[in-house]
Amino acid sequence: MQRQLIFGACALWIAASLLGGCKFQRLQKSTDVKRKYEAAIEFYASKDYNKAGILFEEIIPLLSGTQEDETAQFYFAYCNYHQKQYLTASHYFEKFYLNFQRSVFAEEALYMHAFSLYKDAAPHYLDQKSTRKAILAFQNLLNAYKQTAYKDECNKLIFDLRERLERKSFEQARLYYRIRNYKAAVITTGNFQKDYPDSQYSEEAAYFRILSQYKYAKNSLETRQQERYQDVVKFYEYLVDNFPDGKFAKQAEDMYKDSVTQIAKLGNKYKTLQTLNQQ
8 A cells, every 4th residue: 555655656746747847848949038037037936947047048148138138147147056067157157247237236246256166166186277267256356346245255265265276386396206306396395485475384395395305415416416405405594594493393404414414525525536636
């Protein structure tokens, strides 16, 4: 008996779904733009963003110059957003803003353009193209609307996005170190220090640059070692000047002392060779 009830309920649900599907297909084929617009609004209100989006997309070209055009384009952008099609949503929110800059929804559209890019932004270990676009979009909003209600939220999200770029840059240097490309690790870490002088990774980056330079010097040809050990000393001095009580002081000091020793040894060796050559 219970199985029959379950089967009956499933059959009714399938029948209702098929009937609803047939009604929607007939609605799509209709040439009544007003009817399709009203149906799209109803689908949107009931959170059926897929059907609403399909209808809005079909009628928007036919609504140009009408009062309904603005609403249709705005809701269509949101349909994409609610379906997590963030790049597409971002495009349509921006398009809405450019087409309806005097609209009461213009500021919201510009914010949603940026926020959709934020939602699309990848974790720090992946490509950061959308991250950079989102930062620029938020800044454009702050420039366009000086007193925007979204100001605090924009600044918060920009900070989050910049942290991703920081982490990406820092992890890039660590990657070069792991694959033993010490020269690239030194250069990348130096660029990181210039780009993010106030980063939460500043002390670790300073230490990491010493470590990479030390390995670079140690694995170099002897004729290039002296100048490269001198860079270890220079990077160490930067670390102790800026982080005198840092957690990497002991490890860095060991590399510094060995570098000073190597510089002295290499200097004495070159002096001996010069003396022998002069004789």
